[in-house]
Amino acid sequence: xxxxxxxxxxxxxxSPSGHLHFGSLITALASYLEAKKNNGTWLVRIEDIDPPRExxxxxxHILKTLDAFGLHWDEDILFQSTQTDYYQHIIEQLxxxxxxxxxxxxxxxxxxxxxxxxxxxxxxxLDNNQNAIRVIxxxxxxxxxxxxxxxxQCNKALAKEDFIIRRKDGLFAYQLAVVxxxxxxxxxxxxxxxxxxxxxxxxxxxxxxxxxxxxxxxFQSKQDNNHLSExxxxxxxxxxxxxxxEQGYKLSKQNKAPAIDNHKPQPALFAALxxxxxxxxxxxxxxxxxxxxxxxxxxxxLDSVPKKQEIQLN
Numbered sequence: 001x002x003x004x005x006x007x008x009x010x011x012x013x014x015s016p017s018g019h020l021h022f023g024s025l026i027t028a029l030a031s032y033l034e035a036k037k038n039n040g041t042w043l044v045r046i047e048d049i050d051p052p053r054e055x056x057x058x059x060x061h062i063l064k065t066l067d068a069f070g071l072h073w074d075e076d077i078l079f080q081s082t083q084t085d086y087y088q089h090i091i092e093q094l095x096x097x098x099x100x101x102x103x104x105x106x107x108x109x110x111x112x113x114x115x116x117x118x119x120x121x122x123x124x125x126l127d128n129n130q131n132a133i134r135v136i137x138x139x140x141x142x143x144x145x146x147x148x149x150x151x152x153q154c155n156k157a158l159a160k161e162d163f164i165i166r167r168k169d170g171l172f173a174y175q176l177a178v179v180x181x182x183x184x185x186x187x188x189x190x191x192x193x194x195x196x197x198x199x200x201x202x203x204x205x206x207x208x209x210x211x212x213x214x215x216x217x218x219f220q221s222k223q224d225n226n227h228l229s230e231x232x233x234x235x236x237x238x239x240x241x242x243x244x245x246e247q248g249y250k251l252s253k254q255n256k257a258p259a260i261d262n263h264k265p266q267p268a269l270f271a272a273l274x275x276x277x278x279x280x281x282x283x284x285x286x287x288x289x290x291x292x293x294x295x296x297x298x299x300x301x302l303d304s305v306p307k308k309q310e311i312q313l314n
Contacts, residue, residue: 008040009188012071013178015047016058019259020065022268022313023193023243029272030240031191032071033300043185044073049080049172068262069269070293078185080177087172089218090180090210091133091165097214100135100165102126116157133166135176139205147238148305149194154201163202175199179206183219187235194239194309207234238302242310243275265289269296275311277304 012028014020020028035042044066046059063077094100103121110117122136142159146152165176182190210219211232219232260268269292270285278299284292 007188008035008038009043009186010035010040010191011043011045011182011185011187012066013045013047013181014062015050015053016055016062017050017053018055018058019061022260022272025069025260025268026240026243026272026275027191027193028066028071029069029269029296030276030305033296034189034191034238034302036297037300037302038189040189041074042071043075043078043187045078045080045181045185047080047174047177049084049174049177051171065260065262068289069260069265070289078181080181083177083181083184084172086184086218087166087176087180090176090215093215093218094135094165097212098136099138099209100133101162102128102131103134103162103164104131104168117161117163119162122162130168132164132168134162135165135206135209137162137202137205139208141201141205141208144201144204144237146197146200147189147191147236147302148307149197149239149309150307152197152200152239154198158198159201159205161202175202175206179203179210182235183207183210183232189238190235191238191240194242197239197309200237200239204234207232239309240276241306241308244310244312266292269293277301277306279304 010031012031014024014028032042034040044063046062048054048059059079066073091100101122101124103117104124104126105117105120117134121131121134137160140160142154142156144152163175164173166172216232266285266287266289269289270280273280273284273292273296278296278301280292280295280299284295287295
């Protein structure tokens with residue numbers, strides 16, 4: 001059964017480690033506008049699989065903020081914390097097909113050996129005793145075509161690494177969850193920040209591994225009839241430039257970037273459109289949020305987004 005032609009399906013996937021800041025808004029807005037310009041569906045996924053980093057009430061505040069800024073999602077919110085059985089089934093199938101193994105190497109040990117994991121544990125037959133799980137990276141994609149950045153060339157040594165899909169503390173790793181859920185939700189396009197340029201190569205490698213027919217039943221059982229697919233296909237990626245401070249730090253929750261104002265969203269929306277190269281007229285900033293969003297959808301041009309990896313904020 002060939003994969004059916006699907007409508008554009010985009011998504012925004014924040015982690016509940018804090019409130020949304022200006023950098024988050026830029027990503028969410030670009031993702032939303034590209035989906036709507038293409039008459040597509042826009043989803044929101046909450047990446048709540050790392051409890052030690054999560055802030056109480058952050059998920060609800062994120063959703064409230066998106067709503068206040070006119071970024072309304074089209075389907076039910078997917079919380080990754082509800083997907084753990086699905087992730088575990090994938091790992092079990094990877095073990096059954098001899099595509100992963102347990103690893104005891106610490107970050108300190110890998111750093112001491114040059115910073116690139118060299119497959120030390122691949123043939124040690126370790127057990128599940130507070131060990132991480134790594135996938136055997138047979139595909140090793142190190143370059144891809146990006147909708148915004150053009151041809152992206154990644155670190156070849158890093159692209160060859162067997163990467164972690166479950167941490168030694170038992171939590172599922174980002175690389176597993178993001179690919180699994182993009183397949184689950186049949187995501188066709190991903191617009192996100194340039195901090196994920198390198199991880200995208202790993203994700204593309206993982207997509208190709210999971211496209212093997214041995215895994216198709218896992219994804220069939222998770223899809224309804226509209227999304228059913230035996231032929232796993234990776235999304236098309238586009239990475240927008242990161243917003244950085246004068247000191248060169250990206251705006252992030254970890255760097256305590258200030259939250260955007262839900263009560264007066266127009267200035268931040270206007271600034272985000274300028275950042276994305278869309279040249280909004282000055283009188284737009286005084287209009288209601290829904291009118292700003294409608295203007296932005298009508299005039300959205302992905303080609304106008306600066307083809308840079310980062311932009312310093314004034």
